Amino acid sequence: xxPLFPIAxxxxxxxxxNRAIYGISIIALLMLVVNFxxxxxxxxxxxxxxxxxxxSTVSFSGLLLVFFVGINLxxxxxxxxxxxxxxxxxxxxxxxxxxxxxxxxGLIVVSNVILGGFAAASLFMLSRMYATYFxxxxxxxxxxxxxxxxxxxxxxxALSFLFASFTSTSFIALVLTIVTYLIGNSINDVKALVxxxxxxxxTPSPVTVKVVQIAYYLFPNLSFFDIKSQxxxxxxxxxxxxxxxxxxxxxxxxxxxxxxCLVFSRREFP
Amino acid sequence: MQTMIQLEHISKAxxxxxxxxxxxxxxxLSLEIGAGEVFGFLGPNGAGKSTAIKILIxxxxxxxxxxxxxxKNAEDRDxxxxxxxxxxxxxxxxxxxxxELLWFGGRASGMEKSxxxxxxxxxxxxxxxxxxxxxxxxxxxxGMVQRAGLALAxxxxxxxxxxxxxxxxxxxxxxxxxxxxxxxxxxxxKTVFFSSHILSDVERFCDRVGIIVGGKLRLVENLETLxxxxxxxxxxxxxxxxxxxxxxxx
Numbered sequence: 001x002x003p004l005f006p007i008a009x010x011x012x013x014x015x016x017x018n019r020a021i022y023g024i025s026i027i028a029l030l031m032l033v034v035n036f037x038x039x040x041x042x043x044x045x046x047x048x049x050x051x052x053x054x055x056s057t058v059s060f061s062g063l064l065l066v067f068f069v070g071i072n073l074x075x076x077x078x079x080x081x082x083x084x085x086x087x088x089x090x091x092x093x094x095x096x097x098x099x100x101x102x103x104x105x106g107l108i109v110v111s112n113v114i115l116g117g118f119a120a121a122s123l124f125m126l127s128r129m130y131a132t133y134f135x136x137x138x139x140x141x142x143x144x145x146x147x148x149x150x151x152x153x154x155x156x157x158a159l160s161f162l163f164a165s166f167t168s169t170s171f172i173a174l175v176l177t178i179v180t181y182l183i184g185n186s187i188n189d190v191k192a193l194v195x196x197x198x199x200x201x202x203t204p205s206p207v208t209v210k211v212v213q214i215a216y217y218l219f220p221n222l223s224f225f226d227i228k229s230q231x232x233x234x235x236x237x238x239x240x241x242x243x244x245x246x247x248x249x250x251x252x253x254x255x256x257x258x259x260x261c262l263v264f265s266r267r268e269f270p
Numbered sequence: 271m272q273t274m275i276q277l278e279h280i281s282k283a284x285x286x287x288x289x290x291x292x293x294x295x296x297x298x299l300s301l302e303i304g305a306g307e308v309f310g311f312l313g314p315n316g317a318g319k320s321t322a323i324k325i326l327i328x329x330x331x332x333x334x335x336x337x338x339x340x341x342k343n344a345e346d347r348d349x350x351x352x353x354x355x356x357x358x359x360x361x362x363x364x365x366x367x368x369x370e371l372l373w374f375g376g377r378a379s380g381m382e383k384s385x386x387x388x389x390x391x392x393x394x395x396x397x398x399x400x401x402x403x404x405x406x407x408x409x410x411x412x413g414m415v416q417r418a419g420l421a422l423a424x425x426x427x428x429x430x431x432x433x434x435x436x437x438x439x440x441x442x443x444x445x446x447x448x449x450x451x452x453x454x455x456x457x458x459x460k461t462v463f464f465s466s467h468i469l470s471d472v473e474r475f476c477d478r479v480g481i482i483v484g485g486k487l488r489l490v491e492n493l494e495t496l497x498x499x500x501x502x503x504x505x506x507x508x509x510x511x512x513x514x515x516x517x518x519x520x
């Protein structure tokens with residue numbers, strides 16, 4: 001497993017020096033500044049709104065990172081044949097895939113820690129300015145929500161690597177990743193809807209119900225990782241939920257990367 | 271003489287587009303190159319030179335036949351500890367520096383830090399990139415990238431050096447530098463396998479040449495034998511290409 005380290009290091013360096021990172025950071029910082037303005041404008045439930053905006057900012061910039069930096073890290077290697085210089089070393093295709101993914105995980109962790117730090121700073125200042133609205137505010141929940149965002153981004157990034165392992169252009173991998181993200185976020189609600197249609201007065205066909213049920217087990221359930229509203233309302237989560245979500249995220253990620261390795265190990269690079 | 275590179279009855283076809291039409295890139299290619307030999311692989315564009323080289327590096331897999339390096343199957347990744355490879359028109363990471371590129375090559379090949387530092391200094395001086403070692407590769411000219419690629423191919427002091435069009439994109443000074451490096455490798459007893467269009471370069475440092483046209487190896491000969499009687503390599507090359515063309519017509 002020795003070759004994983006150098007691949008992860010160059011992937012991380014290549015990613016962190018990408019100019020897109022600056023753009024993403026600037027957007028994130030602007031949104032956190034906007035957090036102050038919005039909180040001043042509404043003057044109701046400032047604590048909840050501020051937490052929601054701060055966490056959404058971190059999550060949104062993380063998504064941009066996965067979509068526009070992460071996918072390119074892998075796809076550019078294939079497009080521009082940079083992969084030749086890696087595979088010309090005593091490195092297998094599976095090791096390349098895992099090393100590259102570890103570099104991307106490093107990138108997600110570092111950017112999340114930095115953006116999360118800014119988000120926490122903005123929340124800290126707002127909680128000092130509007131202490132009355134922050135009575136139910138809980139730091140552990142905010143930290144947990146940030147950790148879950150990170151886990152979701154890692155899982156999504158694993159999926160983008162899987163898509164890049166069999167598609168020929170980065171654009172297709174990007175589209176597939178975005179579609180998976182959208183499905184993964186809404187599948188929980190859609191399943192609940194088609195399984196209890198009487199609540200909203202619709203009658204879905206049995207085929208639709210079956211398709212949604214299959215999709216539910218096939219696509220990652222990303223809504224598990226979204227605990228923004230719990231964090232905003234200062235609600236506690238059961239330790240079982242936390243444990244199962246972490247296990248779910250890690251197992252899903254490992255499975256996806258294992259499949260990506262399998263697909264990639266027979267791929268040719270003419 | 272120990273055989274270092276061995277291609278045994280290699281055939282390879284590529285699918286052309288979505289349809290089922292397959293283009294035969296290599297047909298029953300067999301070739302042996304001994305240790306310490308400098309072998310020039312010649313052929314017109316699209317003849318299959320790069321395909322054969324990519325099979326040796328395990329970037330693509332042969333449909334039939336097998337490729338061996340130092341007696342081991344090219345699909346075994348450990349083989350690449352003793353192989354240095356320079357791809358045609360190499361492209362490296364935009365935001366890495368030449369120093370970091372060589373660090374990667376060294377570490378991935380299992381070298382120690384001190385050894386990497388030593389070889390990096392030596393090679394960057396040799397390819398005349400010492401002044402630009404801390405600059406990101408995206409600021410490099412085409413020739414500079416090619417030279418960085420050559421340094422990367424040689425970082426782990428490989429026994430077998432495979433160069434795909436090492437002279438392309440280089441100015442006369444760069445070409446001379448690459449030529450000198452190949453001669454140095456030859457003196458050090460390394461096996462060099464390189465493809466080229468530039469026949470005068472091939473004449474300068476090859477022991478043997480192989481001419482490939484249309485995926486078939488048409489001729490493998492000692493350079494001395496080939497050039498005996500005042501013939502030039504260009505004559506031999508054009509003759510083989512013409513002969514191959516006639517065969518196709520017949």
